[in-house]
Amino acid sequence: MHELLRSAGRHDPVSQRMTGVAVEASERVRSTWEYRITTEYVSGVYAQDHARRLTYVGASPDLIEAAFGVAGDELRHASLVAGLCAAAGGASATPIDPALLAFPNPDTVLTDLVVGTVQNFCIAETVATRLFRHIHASATVAAARAVLDVIVEDEPRHGALGWATLDWLLESAWRDDVRRLITTELDGWIAMFDASYCAASGAVMEDERAWGIPDGDDVAAAWRTCLATDLVPRFAKRGLV
Ligand SMILES: [Fe+2]
Numbered sequence: 001m002h003e004l005l006r007s008a009g010r011h012d013p014v015s016q017r018m019t020g021v022a023v024e025a026s027e028r029v030r031s032t033w034e035y036r037i038t039t040e041y042v043s044g045v046y047a048q049d050h051a052r053r054l055t056y057v058g059a060s061p062d063l064i065e066a067a068f069g070v071a072g073d074e075l076r077h078a079s080l081v082a083g084l085c086a087a088a089g090g091a092s093a094t095p096i097d098p099a100l101l102a103f104p105n106p107d108t109v110l111t112d113l114v115v116g117t118v119q120n121f122c123i124a125e126t127v128a129t130r131l132f133r134h135i136h137a138s139a140t141v142a143a144a145r146a147v148l149d150v151i152v153e154d155e156p157r158h159g160a161l162g163w164a165t166l167d168w169l170l171e172s173a174w175r176d177d178v179r180r181l182i183t184t185e186l187d188g189w190i191a192m193f194d195a196s197y198c199a200a201s202g203a204v205m206e207d208e209r210a211w212g213i214p215d216g217d218d219v220a221a222a223w224r225t226c227l228a229t230d231l232v233p234r235f236a237k238r239g240l241v
């Protein structure tokens with residue numbers, strides 16, 4: 001377990017003094033961080049699949065190495081988040097949906113690579129960068145902040161892998177097919193993310209915010225800002241919207 005977390009129990013009088021808020025973790029705090037263990041593992045699966053698909057199509061080795069680096073980051077996040085859950089009195093990871101564990105299919109590898117690049121990295125990791133920065137700004141419980149310090153530092157690199165892969169695909173021998181697929185599907189993918197990020201609801205308490213829990217409006221606002229400021233301009237620059 002990370003040294004910072006080893007000493008960061010929820011009754012730690014030092015953290016209570018530092019934060020100035022009650023740090024008792026609510027059920028929502030525990031369940032949100034438990035869910036984040038699983039999402040870190042899922043992100044690790046996506047990064048490993050991305051590395052394998054890049055390898056299948058003979059992508060440049062620096063992209064493949066970057067994908068392995070992201071997979072390592074996500075496993076480190078899972079470990080840190082699990083430590084935080086233990087400090088908050090929560091449980092360990094819930095199992096990943098086995099449907100996510102399929103190996104790359106050689107018949108659809110290029111399509112899967114394009115879809116995964118845009119959905120999991122260009123969009124989801126870029127939104128994660130913005131959302132975790134927002135969560136980090138309100139997190140005052142020392143143990144949560146220590147984990148979020150690492151996550152906010154790593155997330156921009158994960159989004160960057162998506163944009164670098166996209167640029168490589170748009171220069172590749174399959175560039176016409178790649179461009180056709182994305183311009184045909186992008187509106188639908190954005191609508192799917194919009195429905196997901198705007199579905200969360202419910203206000204959170206101030207001490208839940210201190211533990212790194214956003215409310216539904218925070219999530220929707222981060223998504224809308226990201227879409228307008230980060231995503232649409234970057235897709236437009238590449239002639240994809
Ligand atoms: Fe992560």
Ligand SMILES: [Fe+2]
Pocket residue numbers: 043074125128154155158
């Ligand atoms: Fe990530």
